[in-house]
Amino acid sequence: MLLKRSVFVILLIALFSGCFYIMNQHYDELARYPHELSEEERKLVLSHLSTEQINYLVSQKIEPKQFLPFIEIKDFELNNTLWYDVAYQTQKPSHTESDQEVKEYIVSFINRYRARMEYQELHDLLMNYTYNVLTRFFDEGDPNIENAHLIAKPNDPYLVLGGKNTLYTYEPKDLVSINDLPHASLVPQANDITIKKEVVKPLKELMAAAGEVNQKENGDMKVIAGYISYEDQMKLFEKAKLVYGEDVLQHWDYPGQSEFQLGYTVRLLPNGLTTEFDEKKESDKDKDAGKKEEAKSSDKKEKKNPSEEERDQEIWLKDNAYKFGFIIRYPKQKEDATGKRYQPYTLRYVGKEIAKKLHDEGYVLDEVNISDLKE
Secondary structure (H helix, E strand, O other): OHHHHHHHHHHHHHHHHHHHHHHHHHOOOOOOOOOOOOHHHHHHHHHHOOHHHHHHHHHHOOOHHHHOOOOOOOOOOHHHHHHHHHHHHHOOOOOOOOHHHHHHHHHHHHHHHHHHOOHHHHHHHHHHOOHHHHHHHHHHOEOOEOOOEEOOOOOOOOOOOOOOEEOOOOOOOOEEEOOOOOEOOOOOOOOOOEEEHHHHHHHHHHHHHHHHHOOOHHHHEEEEEOOOOHHHHHHHHHHHHHHHHHHHHHOOOOOOOOHHHHOOEEEEEEOOOOOHHHHHHHHHHHHHOOOHHHHHHHHHHHHHOOOHHHHHHHHHHHHHHHHHOEEEEEOOOOHHHHOOOOEEEEEEEOOHHHHHHHHHHOOOHHHOOHHHHHO
């Protein structure tokens, strides 16, 4: 009896093992995958991915077009495949020639720098910065801002800069020269002033209308600043430190945090007036000539007693700039909000709708949520 039972148990075990073997031979790890694969693609997946990876593929419902182009690339990581796909669809490295080289570069780039980026920002970063710029920033950082965060959407027309955020070497793609307007650039040895294309027409309309201030063309004003590159900001910031000393950040920004880099900001200046940099030059010349005290007296007098035309131009811009889509970026009595001293001729283009609301309600960009103003 005992022998019969033993034989029966052995037969059951053998039967179970045989069934398990047969089932295992026919088990399809991709049976739960929600997307269709060709026989060749199935073999490719099964030969490159482990069971754990296939389970991840199934649970995340990753589409074949998002991972198959990279599955045979060296150092391919399934967890990064959505990042690879976004990068591949957004920007191809300029120095690569074949599609294979493009994919190899993207896999290497994402594997190395994924921890430095947010997935939600990846598309915007690659729309606004080259791989070379991103690589340099991630490797070296911004020399002017410790632990800086690279702004993913520097083309946001309502962007407010500050904190640890930086534009680094960002350059807008649609800059247009405004040399047909009277101009004299703040940037040393620069003959050209550019701004974003959408700002050109409103600026020309504003300048033309400003003639009503004093019956002079363009209100007797010129443009002295538009887009200023990161490199040129470095030069101007060094000069600004000489002029303003420890108060420099009340007048200028660290390179990479200047709104002039956005292409939406311009600075005007009435003819006959000088910039702070020109005043510094004149002061140095007078000092060398032994006229330091006289120069200081002259500067103070000019600043305390601006000409009637200067006051009229300031008032006109304050009352009318919004009609053309501009705001006074650093107005009076808003120093606590903007962090900047009054700059009557620094204008920021935000479009007529937002400019009017900011003007009518007495706010600056730093005090509002733009989405609230649009409601």
